[in-house]
Amino acid sequence: MKQKIGILALQGDFEAHARRLSELGAAAVLVRKMNQLDALDGLIIPGGESSVFLNLLGEKGFATLSEFVMTKPVFGTCAGCILLAREVENPPQKGMGALDITVRRNAYGRQIDSTIVEGPTKLPGGPLEQVYIRAPRIERVGPAVAVLAERDGHPVLIRPGRRPAATFHPELSPDTRVHAAFLALAGQGGK
Numbered sequence: 001m002k003q004k005i006g007i008l009a010l011q012g013d014f015e016a017h018a019r020r021l022s023e024l025g026a027a028a029v030l031v032r033k034m035n036q037l038d039a040l041d042g043l044i045i046p047g048g049e050s051s052v053f054l055n056l057l058g059e060k061g062f063a064t065l066s067e068f069v070m071t072k073p074v075f076g077t078c079a080g081c082i083l084l085a086r087e088v089e090n091p092p093q094k095g096m097g098a099l100d101i102t103v104r105r106n107a108y109g110r111q112i113d114s115t116i117v118e119g120p121t122k123l124p125g126g127p128l129e130q131v132y133i134r135a136p137r138i139e140r141v142g143p144a145v146a147v148l149a150e151r152d153g154h155p156v157l158i159r160p161g162r163r164p165a166a167t168f169h170p171e172l173s174p175d176t177r178v179h180a181a182f183l184a185l186a187g188q189g190g191k
C-alpha cells in the first residue's frame with residue numbers, strides 16, 4: 001500500500017513537496033483541516049512564514065498539530081523547522097518543542113536572503129544542493145540531534161529521531177534523497 005504523507009497546506013510551498021513525494025511513489029495529502037491528520041503515516045510542514053502559520057493554526061490547531069507531531073514522523077523545512085523547534089529567536093516565538101534546537105529566524109539578513117549552495121552531507125550519494133529562502137539558522141542542537149549537513153558550521157539538515165528538519169528547501173531541488181530518507185523513517189511508523 002502507498003504511504004500516505006500529509007503536507008500542511010495552509011500556506012507556503014506545499015505543491016513542490018507533493019511533486020517530490022509523488023516521484024517517490026507516496027500519496028501526498030494536502031492538509032487544510034486538522035481532522036485530516038488521523039489518516040496519515042507522516043507529515044511535512046513546509047516553508048512559508050512561521051508567524052503566519054501560527055496565526056492560521058490558532059491555539060486549537062497548534063495544540064492538535066503538536067499532539068500529532070509527538071506521535072508520528074514529521075519533517076519540517078524552513079518555516080516548518082521553526083515551528084517544530086524548542087526555542088525560536090529574532091523575534092522569540094512559540095515553537096512545538098519537538099526538536100531540541102534553538103533556531104534564529106531570517107538569520108542571513110536581507111543582502112543574501114536567498115541563495116543556492118552545494119555542500120557535503122552524510123546522506124549517501126555525494127554533495128547536496130541546498131536552496132535557502134529567507135532561511136533560519138540553527139544556533140544550538142541538543143545532544144540527541146544527529147547533524148546530516150552543515151553550512152558555515154551551523155547544522156542545516158538534522159535528524160533527531162523521527163522528526164528530521166532542514167533550514168533549506170529540498171523540495172525545490174530535483175534530488176529526492178532528503179524526501180526518500182523521510183519516507184524511510186515514516187515507513188517505520190509511530191514513535
Ligand code: GLN
Nearest residue numbers: 047048049050078079105
Ligand atoms: N523567514 C521565514 C520564517 O521566519 C522562513 C522562510 C521560509 O520558510 N522559506 O518563518
